Amino acid sequence: MSWNLNSDRPIFIQIMEHIEYDIVSGALPPGAKVPSVRELATEASVNPNTMQRALSEMERQGLMRTERTSGRYVTDDEKAIASLKQNLASVGVDGFIKQMKRLCLDKDEVLKLIKDNY
């Protein structure tokens, strides 16, 4: 699986986004064990230090926790995951709206397009 990382933005932020999508979509279900830093780094073709940084940041945000001897796990706090999903969705929608505004489409036209194409 390719992670499609872009060199223009900090890699650890893009890694976090990638893993956040995996958590929200259930590819990494609540309470699941997260693969080791090294495995993930190899999979994403990034430096293990960068992967470590992304995972520690996610831990700080409460999306993961470390069990001292057995490794890292996805949080089983369903509320946290639901709010993550909301955040990601609104970021996506904001971007979409901006793009539609650049095309000079008004709200009703956009809503119609969404209904027709969704």
Place this chain on the structure above:
Amino acid sequence: MSSLLEVSSLTKKYGNVTALNDLNFKLESGHIIGLLGPNGSGKTTLIKIICGLLQPTAGSVTVNGNPVGVESKKVISYLPDTTYLGKTASVKETIDYFCDFYEDFDADRAYDMLGKLGINPNSRLRTLSKGTKEKVQLILVMSRRADLYILDEPIAGVDPAARDYILNTIITNYDENASILISTHLISDIENILDEVIFLKQGNIVRFCGVDEIRSDEGKSVDALFREVFRC
């Protein structure tokens, strides 16, 4: 605790040409550092001094607190930018040679990587293509358990598919306490695996910082910044 590599007031002159001008920096363990600069900026000169192949005009280099010499060479695994292996030897014989030469050489690792890249250990080096020869050399260098790997243009002659494999080899085969210094022009290919970059311009360090800092502060890739700093 001393740094893995410490370069202080390092100057190198070739006649009246200054190749390196009063360089000062330290490298810590566990990092992958890109040494970037245009042709003739002093990258290879710096590397050769660290490896003890050139004498500095002034200044000093220490590795794990030791001056460049037997102790430093034990812990540095160096990939030069030219071929240095005997042409008539086979890959297997070369591996045996490395086993004899370096106590930290892991032959199993070398054979494993050769297998994955589909290189026959019995082939003679002179029968291999340029790219394959480069792969063999990189495998030999990465099969040592060194503290500091110094790779001078490691992927220049290698096809893009093998490049990906080699970069993965680099990421997976160094242990957390080792550092890797990579000099290259192929920035966009390697920048995602770097922690830090050193920009060298006419023998001076013009930038030494983390790569994600560049991306968040400048909003551009290391490759784009390089093109800007060194615009001709």
